Amino acid sequence: MTRSLLVEARNVRKHFGAHHVLKGIDLEVRRGEVMCLLGPSGSGKSTFLRCINHLEKVDGGRIYVDGELMGYEEGTSPKGRAREMKPKQIAAQRRSIGMVFQRFNLFPHLTALENITEAPIGVARHDRAHARARGMELLRRVGLTDHAGAYPAHLSGGQQQRVAIARALAMEPKLMLFDEPTSALDPELVGDVLSVMRDLARSGMTMIVVTHEIGFAREVADQVVFMDDGVVVESGTPSHVIDDPQHERTRAFLDSVL
Amino acid sequence: MSATDVTVQSTARTHDVAAAPRNHPGRWIAAAALVVLCVGWVVSLWSNPNIDHATIADFLFDGRILQGVLLTVGLTACSMLLATALAVALAVMRLSANPVLRVMSWAYTWFFRGTPLLVQIVFWGYLGLLYQSISLGIPFTSVHFFSANTNTIVTPFVAGLLALGMNEAAYASEIVRAGLLSVDNGQVEAAHSLGMSPAYTLRRIIVPQAMRVIIPPMGNETISMLKNTALLQLIAVPELYTRASWISAQNLSQVELLIVASAWYLLLTSVLSVPQYYLERRYGRGAGRSLPVTPWQQARQTVVRLRSRVTQVAHTDPRNPGTEADS
Numbered sequence: 001m002t003r004s005l006l007v008e009a010r011n012v013r014k015h016f017g018a019h020h021v022l023k024g025i026d027l028e029v030r031r032g033e034v035m036c037l038l039g040p041s042g043s044g045k046s047t048f049l050r051c052i053n054h055l056e057k058v059d060g061g062r063i064y065v066d067g068e069l070m071g072y073e074e075g076t077s078p079k080g081r082a083r084e085m086k087p088k089q090i091a092a093q094r095r096s097i098g099m100v101f102q103r104f105n106l107f108p109h110l111t112a113l114e115n116i117t118e119a120p121i122g123v124a125r126h127d128r129a130h131a132r133a134r135g136m137e138l139l140r141r142v143g144l145t146d147h148a149g150a151y152p153a154h155l156s157g158g159q160q161q162r163v164a165i166a167r168a169l170a171m172e173p174k175l176m177l178f179d180e181p182t183s184a185l186d187p188e189l190v191g192d193v194l195s196v197m198r199d200l201a202r203s204g205m206t207m208i209v210v211t212h213e214i215g216f217a218r219e220v221a222d223q224v225v226f227m228d229d230g231v232v233v234e235s236g237t238p239s240h241v242i243d244d245p246q247h248e249r250t251r252a253f254l255d256s257v258l
Numbered sequence: 259m260s261a262t263d264v265t266v267q268s269t270a271r272t273h274d275v276a277a278a279p280r281n282h283p284g285r286w287i288a289a290a291a292l293v294v295l296c297v298g299w300v301v302s303l304w305s306n307p308n309i310d311h312a313t314i315a316d317f318l319f320d321g322r323i324l325q326g327v328l329l330t331v332g333l334t335a336c337s338m339l340l341a342t343a344l345a346v347a348l349a350v351m352r353l354s355a356n357p358v359l360r361v362m363s364w365a366y367t368w369f370f371r372g373t374p375l376l377v378q379i380v381f382w383g384y385l386g387l388l389y390q391s392i393s394l395g396i397p398f399t400s401v402h403f404f405s406a407n408t409n410t411i412v413t414p415f416v417a418g419l420l421a422l423g424m425n426e427a428a429y430a431s432e433i434v435r436a437g438l439l440s441v442d443n444g445q446v447e448a449a450h451s452l453g454m455s456p457a458y459t460l461r462r463i464i465v466p467q468a469m470r471v472i473i474p475p476m477g478n479e480t481i482s483m484l485k486n487t488a489l490l491q492l493i494a495v496p497e498l499y500t501r502a503s504w505i506s507a508q509n510l511s512q513v514e515l516l517i518v519a520s521a522w523y524l525l526l527t528s529v530l531s532v533p534q535y536y537l538e539r540r541y542g543r544g545a546g547r548s549l550p551v552t553p554w555q556q557a558r559q560t561v562v563r564l565r566s567r568v569t570q571v572a573h574t575d576p577r578n579p580g581t582e583a584d585s
Contacts, residue, residue, distance in 0.1 A: 055447055087456050095453030105448035108544045109466045119452040122462060151544030164448075171452060 003030040006066055006175060006206050007052065013060035014047055021047045023230040024061065029175075029223070034207045036217035038241075039227035040253055045210045048227070049177050052208065053097045054090055065097060065175060095123065098168030102180040104160040106152040112139065112163045113148040116170045124171060131170075138166035142196050158189030162196055169200075176200065178209040214258055218242050226250045313514040317505065318521065326501035327522050333418060333497060334484045340423030341483075342476075345430035350460075352435055363431070370428035376489055378425055382417035383493030418490040418497075426483055433475045437468030469541040477534035481527050488523075498522055 007029040014022040021044045029035050037045040050056040052063055054071035062082070063070045071090055072082035085093075107115050116135040120126040126134075139145050142162035152160050161181055168176060178197065182190040194216050201207055201220045211217060217224055217238060224241040226233045228249050234241055245251045303309070317323055351363035370378070386408040393405035412420075441464045449459040488499035496504075499519050506515040539552070551559065 053451055055450065091450070091453045091455045093453075094451055097451070099448075099451035101444060101448060101451075103444055105442075105444040107445065107448070107463055107467075109541070110544065118462065119454060122458060123453050123455075153544055167452070177451075 003032055005029070005064075006031045006033075007208070008064040009048075009052075009061070010063075011061035012048065012051060012058050012063060014044070014051060014056060015059050021230055022051070022058075025227075025230075025232060027225065027232065027235075029206060029208060031174075031206055032204045033222045034201045034209065034220050035223045035225060036221040036238075037208065037210045037225050037227060038212075038214070038217060038253070039233075040256075043227045044230045045227045046179050049179050049208060049210050052175075052177060053094050053099055055099075057084065065093075068093065091123075095119075095171055096174050098171060098173035098176040100161070100164050100168055100176070100178045100181045102183050104152070104157070104164045104184070106160050106164055106167070108152050111149050111151055112144060112155065115152070115163055116167045119167070120170050135166070135170060138169055139163075141169075141199075142166045143192070156189060157185045158192045161185065161193045165193075165196055165200070174206065176205055176207045178207065178211070180210050180212065182211070182213060212257060214242060214254070226253065228253070308513065309517070310511065310514055313509075313511045314517055317502075317511075317515060317518045320505070322501050322505060323498065323518060323522070326496060326498035327526070329415075329496060330484065330487050330498040330522075331526065333415075333422065333487045333490070333495070334480065337419050337422035337426060337487075338480055338483055340419065341426035341430050341479075342434075344424065344427035345434045348427060348431035349434035349438055352431065353438060367428045367431060370425050375421070375425050375486060376492065379418065379421040379489055379493060382412070382421040383414065385412050385417060414490070414493050414495045417493055418487070418495040422483060422486060422490075426479060430476065430479060433472055433479070434468070437470075437472035438464060440471045441467045466541065470538075470545060473534065473537050473541060477531065480534075481530055484526055484530065485523060488519075 005028055007027070009025050009027040012022050012025040013020075025044075025048055027035070027048075037049065039045045047056055051058050052065065052070065057071065062072075069082065070093060071085055073085055073089075074082050106112075107118065110118060113132065113135050116138055117128075117131040120131040120134070121128055136145065136148060139148055142165055144159060144162055144166075147155060147159060147163075152163070155163065165181075181197070182193050185193065190213070194213065197207070197209070197216070198220055209217070209221070219238075221238050223235060224238045225235040226241055226245070226247075226249075233247050233249050234245065240246075241250065242254065245254060304311075348363045348366060351359040352367075354360060389408050391405055392408050392411055393402045395402035395404075445463055445467065446459060449463045454463070487495075487497050490497055491500040491503060494500065502515040502519040506512045536552070
């Protein structure tokens with residue numbers, strides 16, 4: 001079965017000052033596929049994820065989502081280089097990409113349900129009643145129907161992260177980005193979040209997941225990518241990369257986390 | 259077996275001792291001394307032959323004084339509105355990526371914070387000496403849409419409003435900036451990742467959270483502003499203190515009219531803390547702590563508690579008074 005490309009990264013480069021974070025990343029994600037990015041901290045995997053929805057600006061290379069160049073307009077500047085888009089255009093592009101953060105980043109002044117409905121009502125201009133009904137449906141999906149009226153401060157970390165997933169899903173994205181979604185959680189709360197993500201993957205959502213949960217990657221990922229020091233060291237199916245790594249660096253990393 | 263029972267009972271009895279509160283004779287003495295001092299001072303004021311109580315009573319609700327009170331309240335409200343609008347613009351400019359805007363915002367604050375308010379007030383009052391007429395047109399051309407004499411536009415009221423509002427904006431912009439900076443950058447990223455535009459993010463996500471930090475100091479500033487309106491006496495804006503000084507210039511009851519003005523200022527500043535309290539409650543939602551009760555809720559809770567205590571006392575067995583529940 002060949003599915004069409006949803007995300008295509010070509011030679012993506014990024015510097016923070018003198019520090020070369022991404023040294024030319026080439027990746028492809030097909031529709032309905034789950035890609036897990038593994039690698040030691042500082043390897044550039046989170047930065048790459050944040051480049052996809054243009055939370056970080058790339059210094060070189062191109063990222064396409066559903067055939068659209070992210071954050072830049074092709075050939076609009078002199079010398080034919082791509083020029084950065086206006087904030088409104090970037091905002092419009094981001095609407096079809098959901099993101100879940102390590103630190104949840106729920107809006108503390110809004111209840112769980114209001115967190116979910118804020119963007120559909122205010123940005124996508126959905127009907128209020130419809131957005132609320134859909135918000136309740138999403139809360140049911142992440143197992144938090146009883147907490148619709150709770151403020152984030154009164155929810156556990158695991159509950160907050162599940163609300164954050166529901167919030168991202170409310171904009172009906174075609175792609176979901178997860179930036180170490182379980183790293184800030186107490187060990188006993190990790191399972192609930194991973195099971196929501198597992199269900200989401202089964203429902204056919206295209207997902208890119210930066211994670212240290214090797215078990216999750218082995219079980220759910222279609223493609224595992226191991227990054228180190230700003231480059232892709234190796235990529236392939238979980239059985240290849242996790243169970244039979246070809247590179248010394250991959251082996252050393254897996255030994256240290258397993 | 260009965261021996262162990264006895265030990266258990268005796269330890270239980272020794273654990274009971276801690277319940278009686280400690281005596282605090284020092285506190286009682288200090289409190290009594292202060293009360294005596296205060297009462298003595300009030301009595302000396304009241305019986306002071308230099309204060310004519312009848313004059314105070316006459317002028318407390320005098321029409322001219324009430325007009326002054328009205329103008330003071332109006333000036334405070336208008337200048338705070340002007341100041342807040344300017345402050346938000348200045349704070350956003352200061353945080354902007356555009357260096358020209360940043361420098362202009364900084365320069366504004368530098369100038370208006372760096373010169374005395376009194377001097378600024380007089381400056382605005384004498385604006386007519388600097389510019390004879392004010393006109394609206396395209397700069398560096400002879401196109402004018404509108405032109406008028408400065409003194410007909412910038413009345414003492416307008417001069418006072420501009421002086422107070424523009425001075426306050428310099429201070430308030432720093433408060434607003436602190437509030438905006440207090441919101442975690444993760445909030446901006448989350449908002450952007452949902453496709454919210456920068457303006458929408460500011461309005462719906464950042465400002466509501468910044469308000470929690472902004473309101474308490476802005477309450478302070480409003481109270482300062484209310485009192486600073488008295489400085490407008492210098493450019494003859496007929497507010498509360500100006501009116502009081504005009505009256506005392508005629509009847510020479512300076513102290514009495516100062517007391518009348520002070521009483522009104524005290525009343526107004528006390529009233530101002532009420533909206534602040536409710537605004538803080540409004541923006542404190544979701545802040546982790548439970549919201550403080552409103553005075554109205556407090557009163558209702560007290561009534562309920564007292565009533566339950568009364569019924570409880572009526573029903574308590576007189577031989578067993580220790581069963582009263584904690585409130």
